[in-house]
Amino acid sequence: MTKFSLALLLATFALVAPARAGSVEDELVQLQRDWEVVRYQTPAAGRARRFELLAERARQLAEAHPGRAELLSWEGRVVSSWADAQGGLRALLLVRRAKALYEDALRLDARGVDGAAYDGLGALYYRTLPWPLGFADRERARELLEKALALDPAGLEPNYFYGEFLLDSGRAAQAVDYLERAMAAAPRHGHYVADIGRREEARTLLEKARAAR
Known part of the structure; x- marks a missing residue:
């Protein structure tokens, strides 16, 4: 196995393996840092698969700590990023999943996790396709984004x-x-x-x- 292959294997394992130690806050910080690396430092060709692995970690973390709006909001962000990287018909399903996660976060926290959930959900409303394939609604997008700005x-x-x-x-x-x-x-x-x-x-x-x- 080449050094490059070993490095890629270790990076993939780090994305999919759930954290086993530390507080939920520590695990969330690590999830956020891993999202940043995938979003901004990973070549486009490998981004969808790594977001998929990261989304599974985010799901496990949210399920292990129910009722935490910030965990649902971040799971929504990871899934939304996965949809962007994935493209095609599968992306339509992922966008709807991200929308549901943001909405669940907003039901738990009226401030939208300090505006993050409002930003994420608002972006989905103006970026997605119109009905019947999507749920595009520019007026709804504007309302959500302005709530984030107010915060x-x-x-x-x-x-x-x-x-x-x-x-x-x-x-x-x-x-x-x-x-x-x-x-x-x-x-x-x-x-x-x-x-x-x-x-x-x-x-x-x-x-x-x-x-x-």
Whole structure:
């Protein structure tokens, strides 16, 4: 076995093996860090399979600790990312699964896990296909994204998602403002990899918005 093959095997095992020690908070932090690595540092060709393994870990963690909104919200994020990487008909089923997870999280926590569930669910509503294949609803997306912004008006994620939504809705001039706020957002503790990746995405969208306004 080559060193590369061994490294890949160990990385895959780390994604699928549930944590056996530490608090639920420690396990969630590790899940978040692994999501960041898959989302922003893993080649696209291998991303769907690794998200699938990570989604199983997220499911096990949520089932082991029922009633925890943050666990359901993060399972929703992992499943939604898996859908993006997967594509095709299977992605339609995964998107519906992610939607149900976010909705369950919101039923448990009216603040939407400090806006994260509102962001995630709102993004699904404007990114998915229209009925009958999907459930696209731009008005519902706007409502959810604005709730996330109200909870964290200077945050990277809510400004990024609202900016993306505005740009996708043909409102480039307004999108510029929110994407600039996303770029200026303070770093999030413990999310170094995700912050770098999200800012790069915001930078790309900001360039498109400025060119289109």
